[in-house]
Each structure stands twice: as C-alpha cells, then as structure tokens.
C-alpha cells in the first residue's frame with residue numbers, strides 16, 4: 001500500500017511549517033488527496049512530489065498564483081518540471097554571480113577611496129538590481145503601440161537606457177544604448193546591437209538617427225535635461241516615456257504612495273518638472289493610461305492588483321523599492337498586507353474595481 005504522511009510529518013520532512021501547508025491547502029495549491037485509517041487527510045506520494053515542485057518554484061521567487069499555474073499545467077510532467085527548474089536555477093546562479101562581481105567592483109573602488117560619479121552610482125544600481133529585472137519587466141503591447149506610433153516613419157531608431165530592450169520596435173533599424181553591464185548581458189541574443197554609454201554623452205554624430213526613444217529611464221539620469229538635449233542632438237525625432245514628477249499629484253493619485261510609501265516623494269526631490277523636460281526638447285505631452293492588467297511590472301503597473309506588491313520579485317524589479325530603503329519597504333508591505341487581509345484596502349479603493357485603465361501620471365513626450 002502507498003505510504004501516506006500526516007501534515008506534521010510532511011512539514012518536518014520539507015522544512016516548512018504546518019501553517020504553510022494548511023495555507024496551501026486552503027488556497028487549493030496543494031490539497032492532500034489521501035486519508036489515514038482514522039479518516040484524516042494525508043499526503044500521498046503524488047502530493048509530496050507536487051509539494052517539492054511548489055517549494056522549488058517558491059525558492060526561485062515565484063508568487064503562489066504563478067506557481068499554481070505552473071504546477072497545474074497539463075502539458076508539463078515531472079521530468080519537464082525538473083528541466084524547467086534546472087534552467088531557472090542555472091539562470092539565477094549566473095545572475096547572482098554577475099551581482100557578486102558588481103558588488104566586488106564597488107567594494108574594491110571604495111577600499112581604494114575612489115569616489116564614484118552619480119552616473120557610475122546609477123549604473124551600479126542597475127548592476128545590482130538588474131538581475132531581478134526580467135522576472136516581471138516585459139513589453140506591455142498597448143504602451144508599445146503608442147510609442148511605436150509616435151516614432152512615425154522613422155527607419156533608424158536609437159533606444160537610450162534600453163535595458164533588456166522591452167520596447168524596441170521589431171520592424172526598424174534599432175541601436176541601443178545601455179550603461180549597465182548586467183542589463184546589457186540580459187538582452188536576448190537577437191536584440192538590437194547595444195553600445196555601453198550613458199544619456200549625458202551619446203557617442204554619435206549630430207542627426208545620425210531618424211528618431212531617439214527613451215522608456216522608463218529618464219528619472220535615473222543625473223541630468224535629465226542634458227540627456228534629452230543629447231537625444232535631440234543625435235536624432236530628428238524624440239519620443240520619451242516618463243512620468244510627471246509633481247509630488248503632490250503623486251501622493252494623491254496612487255494609493256500606494258499616498259497610504260503606504262510617502263517616502264516616494266523624497267525620490268522626486270530635485271527632479272525637473274514635466275514641463276521643463278518637455279520644454280527642453282520642444283515636446284508635446286500625451287497621457288498614457290496604465291491598463292489594469294499591464295504586462296510590464298513597473299512601479300505603477302499593479303494599481304488594481306494590490307496583492308502583487310506583497311511579492312518580493314515584483315518589488316525587486318522596480319528600483320523605487322531599493323531606493324527607499326529596507327525599513328520603509330518593510331513597513332509599507334506589512335501595512336498593505338494587513339489592510340488587504342482586513343478589507344481596509346478594498347473599502348478605501350472601491351472605485352478602482354470598475355476601472356479598466358487609470359491615469360497614473362505616465363506621459364509620452366513627443367518632439
């Protein structure tokens with residue numbers, strides 16, 4: 001007869017708490033399918049196999065909902081799961097190695113008393129957090145369509161602060177610029193060629209591109225206005241996807257910054273107003289609503305899916321959380337967790353449930 005294990009025994013063997021197993025049972029992720037002689041629920045061998053997969057995906061940073069979809073995938077048998085897990089682990093090992101190298105480089109520089117420039121510090125930020133980026137950051141097709149339409153008939157396109165290349169139009173001749181080695185290393189093998197440089201000093205002759213684009217990056221540039229002028233210098237058309245840094249607006253329009261993370265306002269200090277950015281390149285400003293199911297996990301993306309902010313991989317792929325520091329992050333996440341559990345968040349944000357898209361202050365600048 002097949003061995004059946006009690007919840008206590010499985011918890012002990014797997015190194016998790018009984019509470020965790022009860023939670024997995026309640027949410028339908030892992031429901032013990034056997035019964036003991038006394039009629040109690042018990043774990044069969046197939047349940048234990050499923051638990052092993054769940055815990056492995058969990059350790060890789062996947063959220064419980066994502067794990068449910070992965071382990072329930074009828075097309076994936078145990079061997080396919082093991083292969084997929086192996087691939088993910090190798091990937092994670094390589095990224096961790098890249099982070100260790102970046103941190104060693106900074107430690108070495110500090111030990112030699114070398115002061116890093118703001119440009120270098122920001123590049124290091126992405127060398128450290130960049131490895132977590134691809135987990136949730138990808139092309140949002142509705143935003144991509146707007147950016148590509150704004151590029152007009154441009155054939156040659158420069159993508160500044162290109163990262164992994166999420167918004168690079170597939171049907172144009174693209175050249176990417178990206179200062180972080182970790183981000184460059186994560187560009188897919190078939191992505192556009194990428195130059196190691198920063199926005200403040202683009203290594204291209206005047207007017208060498210039909211258009212230059214910059215997506216979700218201008219807020220990282222030490223001198224945003226100078227970078228935009230550089231884009232203007234090297235290209236005839238400029239398209240920038242950024243946000244309105246007016247802090248009063250921010251604190252009102254997004255429940256996350258209003259109710260949980262007011263420290264965000266500190267990150268906006270000294271940032272040029274949107275009108276100043278637009279004025280620097282003679283751009284018009286177009287609002288870009290964020291769809292409720294936005295595929296790109298940027299900071300504002302989960303405005304109607306608050307549980308997402310409780311997930312570590314979601315936060316690690318957004319620099320805001322690293323920049324506010326661990327204490328503010330922990331406090332915000334704990335408070336949000338409690339408000340979601342008590343229904344307070346839902347009561348406060350009832351009006352969001354019926355919206356398909358929201359104006360979160362994101363804007364296209366088109367010049």
Ligand SMILES: C[S@@+](CC[C@H](N)C(=O)[O-])C[C@H]1O[C@@H](n2cnc3c(N)ncnc32)[C@H](O)[C@@H]1O
Nearest residue numbers: 126161162163166180183198199215217220221
């Ligand atoms: C949030 S990511 C956006 C990446 C990509 N554009 C996207 O939409 O997925 C910000 C990127 O800006 C880059 N960055 C930081 N400082 C920069 C600078 N001074 N010039 C150009 N890019 C910079 C970072 O290395 C990072 O790849």
